[in-house]
Amino acid sequence: MKYKTQQEQFWAEEFGDAYIERNNSQEQVAGNIAMFSKILGKTSGIKSIIEFGSNVGENLKAIKTLIPSVECSAIEINHKAAEILSNDDFFKPKVKVYETSILDYKTENLYDFVLIKGVLIHINPNELHNVYQKLYDSSNCYICFAEYYNPVPVSIDYHGNSDKLFKRDFAGEFLNMYSDVKLIDYGFVYHGDNVYDYDDITWFLMEKR
Numbered sequence: 001m002k003y004k005t006q007q008e009q010f011w012a013e014e015f016g017d018a019y020i021e022r023n024n025s026q027e028q029v030a031g032n033i034a035m036f037s038k039i040l041g042k043t044s045g046i047k048s049i050i051e052f053g054s055n056v057g058e059n060l061k062a063i064k065t066l067i068p069s070v071e072c073s074a075i076e077i078n079h080k081a082a083e084i085l086s087n088d089d090f091f092k093p094k095v096k097v098y099e100t101s102i103l104d105y106k107t108e109n110l111y112d113f114v115l116i117k118g119v120l121i122h123i124n125p126n127e128l129h130n131v132y133q134k135l136y137d138s139s140n141c142y143i144c145f146a147e148y149y150n151p152v153p154v155s156i157d158y159h160g161n162s163d164k165l166f167k168r169d170f171a172g173e174f175l176n177m178y179s180d181v182k183l184i185d186y187g188f189v190y191h192g193d194n195v196y197d198y199d200d201i202t203w204f205l206m207e208k209r
């Protein structure tokens with residue numbers, strides 16, 4: 001196996017390829033714009049962003065719509081998704097894409113806003129602390145988690161696959177690890193929203209001080 005964990009292999013191969021087709025719509029970008037307008041409204045001075053596990057960049061498109069001058073970078077394990085995002089003309093300048101597993105990513109630069117959305121839930125739980133450290137080390141100021149919340153760790157079926165989806169209090173664990181990180185705000189978006197195409201996501205905006 002090329003990767004350290006079965007979860008990375010899962011996203012790098014067919015399941016990850018098929019995910020791109022299923023999750024690439026204008027409606028999802030619109031939902032992201034609605035959600036990120038709430039989150040970014042609590043921030044100031046964001047000039048650079050990196051998304052860990054960006055897929056084809058729907059979150060980055062929403063953020064770039066809200067902050068047109070922001071410079072976007074991304075880390076993505078799936079080759080097809082990384083290629084689509086690297087070549088997307090929506091972004092000027094183009095997104096700097098690190099095509100690698102987050103587990104192998106070497107933090108080199110600092111970014112004003114570090115985002116992870118719908119990705120911690122797919123990381124092997126034994127590697128979470130490693131990923132938390134990379135998120136922390138990459139941030140110049142803000143860190144945003146948008147994931148499935150559960151007060152205690154659970155593993156649930158994911159499209160018929162076991163050990164591929166984990167819910168827990170990711171942000172609570174992160175805040176406990178780093179005393180210089182403070183919670184700014186949090187919120188929930190609901191799949192049954194009357195207007196927007198949302199997943200059931202709980203977001204946490206934190207600041208490194």
Ligand SMILES: C[S@@+](CC[C@H](N)C(=O)[O-])C[C@H]1O[C@@H](n2cnc3c(N)ncnc32)[C@H](O)[C@@H]1O
Nearest residue numbers: 011016053054055076077078101102117118119
């Ligand atoms: C459920 S999708 C979420 C995509 C995007 N963040 C969003 O909110 O629409 C999970 C993404 O994380 C990527 N991913 C999963 N594990 C990864 C890892 N270890 N390193 C880098 N990317 C990873 C997958 O390839 C996929 O693009």
